[in-house]
Amino acid sequence: MKQREENQGKQQRTPGIPCPECGFFIEMSIYSLLSQADFKCPGCLLTLSMDREVSRPALELLQKVNTQMDNLEKHKRFDI
Numbered sequence: 001m002k003q004r005e006e007n008q009g010k011q012q013r014t015p016g017i018p019c020p021e022c023g024f025f026i027e028m029s030i031y032s033l034l035s036q037a038d039f040k041c042p043g044c045l046l047t048l049s050m051d052r053e054v055s056r057p058a059l060e061l062l063q064k065v066n067t068q069m070d071n072l073e074k075h076k077r078f079d080i
Helices: 002-013 030-035 056-076
Strands: 016-018 025-027 038-040 047-049
Touching (some): 030 056
Antiparallel strands (some): 016 025
16 A cells, blocks of 8 residues: 555656556656657566557657757756
């Protein structure tokens, strides 16, 4: 029960998905989604694979979001 509560709290702060097999939270950053095709559940070691061809439109949009986030971060550091 405690693991599930910790898992739910983590889900609210960190991007990712619950494992479809065991429910353990699998962290997935934008960078990892753009650079990895497979994700391994730390709870049950299930490997989730992404079909990059089918996911191409979503990955292209995600790349645009990532670029804009990088640009925003660069501008935040600029002191006037």
